[in-house]
Amino acid sequence: MESLLKHKSLNEIAYEIIRDKILKGEFEPGSRIREDLLAEAISMSRTPVREAINRLIADGLIISRVRKGLYLVQPTSPEIDDYIDIRCALEKLAIEKCIKKINEEQKTKLRANLQQFRAAIDRGDFEACNALDADFHMTIAQIANNGKLIALLRDLSAFFQLARRTEKREHPKEKNEQTFREHSLIFEAIMAGDTEAACNAIMANIETMRRNLHADSVKTSSTGRPNSLIA
Incomplete structure (x- = not known):
């Protein structure tokens, strides 16, 4: 982690870690995402995790449902x-x-x-x-x-x-x-x-x-x- 910090921002590191976990199948499509628990799981603060989630929404891997929260995409x-x-x-x-x-x-x-x-x-x-x-x-x-x-x-x-x-x-x-x-x-x-x-x-x-x-x-x-x- 220390060597990564010399070259990448925390936002970038959080994005890469979470994206990698998604693409490796560690989370089921359609699963609910809670920012606080995800931050705890990867041992980072909520701010970079929040930024990472926003990028993953833009990537089409996470969707935001009004009044329901965040979910990993499950393609229809x-x-x-x-x-x-x-x-x-x-x-x-x-x-x-x-x-x-x-x-x-x-x-x-x-x-x-x-x-x-x-x-x-x-x-x-x-x-x-x-x-x-x-x-x-x-x-x-x-x-x-x-x-x-x-x-x-x-x-x-x-x-x-x-x-x-x-x-x-x-x-x-x-x-x-x-x-x-x-x-x-x-x-x-x-x-x-x-x-x-x-x-x-x-x-x-x-x-x-x-x-x-x-x-x-x-x-x-x-x-x-x-x-x-x-x-």
């Missing part, structure tokens, strides 16, 4: 469609720019991601699979080299990491195998410089995610999940 079907429609447009743009700009070093980086993904599936490390899934898409955006595009996709990535954490609890190996196959098709099209095939492949990948998230959303609305207090 309409929200899933809204976010995915935006992501489709951004990912298509990223692919188009990526194919025009990619160099050999960047091709090697994408290939390494796929190799690591394959290894993570084989050893049953589905936490690593989730991280590598997000990293594959962000690497394409970084190769596209458009700062605004990268920032928008990074914000969306946090929402989808949270949403997919619950979706991939059932049949994680099969779902990650499907993701690996789809990423492989995207990679092959990028290597071939085939923009149309790459766009089609990444749209298919996102549509698979849409179907799975909708199925999970329906299941959640019918069975519910515990609204455990974040502390």
Whole structure:
């Protein structure tokens, strides 16, 4: 903590700690958030925690309900469609720019991601699979080299990491195998410089995610999940 304080503000540290806990699945989607208990849990004062919560609201990971308090987001079907429609447009743009700009070093980086993904599936490390899934898409955006595009996709990535954490609890190996196959098709099209095939492949990948998230959303609305207090 001391070394972090030399370079980052308390607000930034609180934000990163809480965001990391959310994306690692330490809190259930839909759980209530109490600022005082969260501050106690991460051993910080309420002021930086409050600022961190405000940033997480802006990120779309926490929602504020009038006269009810703060809750970790639990995506609904309409929200899933809204976010995915935006992501489709951004990912298509990223692919188009990526194919025009990619160099050999960047091709090697994408290939390494796929190799690591394959290894993570084989050893049953589905936490690593989730991280590598997000990293594959962000690497394409970084190769596209458009700062605004990268920032928008990074914000969306946090929402989808949270949403997919619950979706991939059932049949994680099969779902990650499907993701690996789809990423492989995207990679092959990028290597071939085939923009149309790459766009089609990444749209298919996102549509698979849409179907799975909708199925999970329906299941959640019918069975519910515990609204455990974040502390």
